[in-house]
Amino acid sequence: ASPLFPFVLQLADTSLILAHRLSEWCGHGPVLEQDLALANISLDLLGEARSYYQYAAELEGKGRTEDDLAYLRSAVEYRNPLLVEQPNGDFAHTIVRQFLFDNFHYQLLKGLKDGPDARLASIAEKSLKEAAYHLKWSSEWIIRLGDGTDESRKRLDKAIATLWRFAGELTTPTATESQLQELGLVPDYVALWPAIQAHTAHVLAEATVPEPPAPVAQLGGKTGRHSEHLGYLLAELQYLQRTYPGLTW
Amino acid sequence: ASPLFPFVLQLADTSLILAHRLSEWCGHGPVLEQDLALANISLDLLGEARSYYQYAAELEGKGRTEDDLAYLRSAVEYRNPLLVEQPNGDFAHTIVRQFLFDNFHYQLLKGLKDGPDARLASIAEKSLKEAAYHLKWSSEWIIRLGDGTDESRKRLDKAIATLWRFAGELTTPTATESQLQELGLVPDYVALWPAIQAHTAHVLAEATVPEPPAPVAQLGGKTGRHSEHLGYLLAELQYLQRTYPGLTW
Amino acid sequence: METLAQDLSPEEQFQARIDADIRIEPKDWMPEAYRKTLIRQISQHAHSELVGMLPEGNWITRAPSLKRKSILLAKVQDEAGHGLYLYSAAETLGTSRDQMLADLHSGKAKYSSIFNYPTLSWADMGCVGWLVDGAAILNQVPLCRTSYGPYARAMVRVCKEESFHQRQGFEIMQTLCEGAPVQKEMAQEALNRWWWPTLMMFGPKDSESPNTAQSMNWRIKRFTNDELRQKFVDMMVPQAEFLGLTVPDPAVKWNEARQAYDFGEVNWEEFWNVVKGNGLCNHERLQARVQAHEEGAWVREAALAHAAKRKAREAVAV
């Protein structure tokens, strides 16, 4: 298999798991317009995940399909970072999770779009427009919640305290990622960092929220060491395929 | 298969699903002693479910095991009444669900214990002692919550408003049950009713709670028409068996 | 027409426009009863879209393939969109979304009873699309020509998307029926549960539907309940046959004389029971909506507070 395979699979898992979490909001959003926005972001990420899975399946060359990869792998085989599998919590938790992801995702796609792998570049180019909208949306909500009411600020602070520790994994390369970075196939995360950091600083300032001290980063998801949340998510996601394997739906 | 098969299976499903719900409390009870009590009741019901499944498997005579019956049937094949699949909610909801079940369960077992089917009678006899304890426990908690604080009374009232409508299904015979009642294999629910009703009246009076007006009974679970909660419960319960069918654990 | 109109009373002018199939617009004079009936009907329709997200939303996280997950999520999102158009249409009649939601949450306003039935298997996603959306379309297509302009225009958008959804639902059923035996059983089991409730979607029998005449006169209803129910049966029975499924009504039989299908009597007791709030999911559906609304209150308040702060700052800056 191509050396890109595990990385593309990691991208696919990441987008799928976050899309799944966001889809849990469907019908339960705080206001109809935001219900739509959450579904929209979920659909974008689901579409992106499918493109990656399809590409990963081709790279692997063993005849597996996008659905085989999504529905027939166990939690320890999943490669998404811990951040995206964290539960929705309240709207503030969903927003903080989304902001941390979007801020990284946008810069990553910018890098991938100009990368040497044509297929990845084309997926990234398509997704970049969507990711820009996602980042705008989650940034605006960070600002609204931070500079809104006392209640919203309290909830935002709590969400930051809970989720900030999962941001570090996004830009901490695994052995696989380091290798691909050396080959020039994956953007150097160190180079992405200033833009990510600058946007975070800007949004938090607008939100009147002091930058939280850098927590000890929680690592593990990208190497298959997940939190306990993923197993439940997959039990639900995969139930029908596990129950009736090999059928067409 | 024996005409008793669907009924024994219904008993098995009922005890299993309620045991499963109670086991979700494990480690999250309101106080350590009640964590133990909830686990205890769950274990009793799980044991009872296993006895029924084993007997059902024999009655069916198709070589299925207790685990096949529990882990490889879909929601629409499950035959538990709607009451037992309802989510735990807060402790008051769990108590009301338990009280409604225990009150019926105890009388049913008394009937089955003296019934003509030796195997059912023996399972019932063993379970009856446990069921008596369960009923005592849930009755005492109804009284404590009803005659406790304003808060506990408010929560109890809400739980009664939510769950009382599921009680009727327990004593409403399905076509299968009616047939078995005519054959004298299953106790006549009409005959059980006065004792159930008397105990309810006694406990509610002790709890200073007025008897709620009889709601329209929600039927369906015993004929496979469940609420949406059961599917999620089974996705979790069955995940490993569905994922790796036919293995020994 | 225009010259004559001068001599007519407002009521007569209004009815004349309706009879001439000229649309009524928000700024036009209209009888209070027409306004109230429309508010009730449109908001009930909007609430149905909102509550209707729940039974299908129930399977988004368990859809059996990524493609199906994506289609289903997009479909439920469309329903949210329909809700938005319809609330806006109702607002042109002088009510507010907050008021309409308050009426939904208090139980004063209704929504379609069909959503008080649970979705229990993946095949239900097929049945909801095929049967429920199919019934909805029969109810709604005539509303694209309804007398009130904003409502009619909203319905044009809604119907376009609904017929797309209906095809998707049928396609789910078709895939199941052409699949493994277990899939076909799943499809049949779902049809057994959904058939009668969808027949109920057309409302009580004409003989028990006293408002029909007035609504037809105002052209906010264009066919009677029984007419639509018959249309539905005539449309669906052959489709079920095509799928190889059996409609759970032994009385269904082609009537050569009527050139229509005979069918059995709906269980009206069940119908009224669910309407009165005693369906299996009435409690849960309403609870889910109330909970989302209540838990979202702080978010809406934060957004308003922030907008006000920003406006105040901008005013200072200017």
Place this chain on the structure above:
Amino acid sequence: METLAQDLSPEEQFQARIDADIRIEPKDWMPEAYRKTLIRQISQHAHSELVGMLPEGNWITRAPSLKRKSILLAKVQDEAGHGLYLYSAAETLGTSRDQMLADLHSGKAKYSSIFNYPTLSWADMGCVGWLVDGAAILNQVPLCRTSYGPYARAMVRVCKEESFHQRQGFEIMQTLCEGAPVQKEMAQEALNRWWWPTLMMFGPKDSESPNTAQSMNWRIKRFTNDELRQKFVDMMVPQAEFLGLTVPDPAVKWNEARQAYDFGEVNWEEFWNVVKGNGLCNHERLQARVQAHEEGAWVREAALAHAAKRKAREAVAV
């Protein structure tokens, strides 16, 4: 001894009893430092039982057979029972369960760091029983002879059940290792995750464990951390070999001279990191406990209020 005791200071009498392996009982005089150390140790142990319910509780609803579900639930229930004995033992030293729980919830009191690792597959139920309970037993068996009577007696009950749990854990591993290849892989993957964290359960190296000497003197600790860690490795490596599994430490090798296994260096950075609260599950475990406690407050209050009402009524009746 008894005659001599008259001439000794309380401290000397106390130490003499300990040296003579006579149990200290609640009513006996004891040095304040001994009392405080014991409260800390016993409550930490009780908290570990309580928090330890969570990682295993995580698989009760997903256990792969009814028998396993039943065994696992019974096991976690036993842990709740151990928590009860131990809180009671600590209470004999003049603290209260409420105080101990408050210290747990505020983060002041610790619990075993092993429970800050997640349980990710069914094989983790094997590893927790086999390795984690195995390590716990090595720590705990000597405590059955510890100097403080109530603690020693509690430990006798705890150890009896723990060794039963450990056998069950080993049996889960054995079933997996004798099962399908996918099951054996599951077992190996779990061992890879749990091996090092269990070695950390014995605490820091002796050279970095300054309180060991005093605790051994008081006979509330009977072996050093490194001694127990070596014992554990010597016990487990052959068991892993028996199962056909590979311990994830290339340095593991039988040392003929020492008649013991050599093994690699524990990642002490990870150890201190988790102790300081930065393990993957520290936040969740504590949150789960705090939440259960807070959400249970109204239940505890209702029980107290009802008991008071009942007592008042009985007083009137008498």
